[in-house]
Amino acid sequence: MDATHTLREEHQVILRVLDAFEAALGQALDARRVTTAVFAPFLEFFRGFADRCHHGKEEDRLFPCLNRCGMPCDHGPIFVMLEEHRQGRAHVRAMLEQLASADAGDAAAVESVLRHGFGFLDLLRNHIQKEDGVLFNLADQLVQGEQLASLAADYRQVEQQPEFVETYARCRAIADELTKRSP
Numbered sequence: 001m002d003a004t005h006t007l008r009e010e011h012q013v014i015l016r017v018l019d020a021f022e023a024a025l026g027q028a029l030d031a032r033r034v035t036t037a038v039f040a041p042f043l044e045f046f047r048g049f050a051d052r053c054h055h056g057k058e059e060d061r062l063f064p065c066l067n068r069c070g071m072p073c074d075h076g077p078i079f080v081m082l083e084e085h086r087q088g089r090a091h092v093r094a095m096l097e098q099l100a101s102a103d104a105g106d107a108a109a110v111e112s113v114l115r116h117g118f119g120f121l122d123l124l125r126n127h128i129q130k131e132d133g134v135l136f137n138l139a140d141q142l143v144q145g146e147q148l149a150s151l152a153a154d155y156r157q158v159e160q161q162p163e164f165v166e167t168y169a170r171c172r173a174i175a176d177e178l179t180k181r182s183p
Ligand SMILES: [Fe+2]
Pocket: 055, 058, 081, 085, 127, 131
């Protein structure tokens, strides 16, 4: 057992959905057409799975645990990760706000959804690379013994909350649907 196993597995789900999102963005860019039918499920997944479930676990459980183990929150890796979560939320919020107008053919809204979409894609891929390659390795070394047992219990507690169970199951089904056609 280590401190980040489940989070690394969740990254793989998110990365597969990001590959499908990249294809959807490419098609939308070529056609200059953004539809709710295509984009809404991605945004639902990013909000529910990537943010509420996954980033929630990082922000509410892993990062405070790392902080108790001596890693600062007001600068360094945790600070950067929190800032990137915030930027990701802003991209998703902007896409949601513009989606109906983009679907109706408003050129500025189409442009905005595409810009925020590609921005979000780059941000989240880089973010996951930093967590998998740097922060999570530090976490696996730093969190040991009682701290590790307590973190594992914390994760289990989050994962049993009814809202988490519902959102996780719904968003995993969306992910399966979105990645069905991916190799
Ligand atoms: Fe993160």
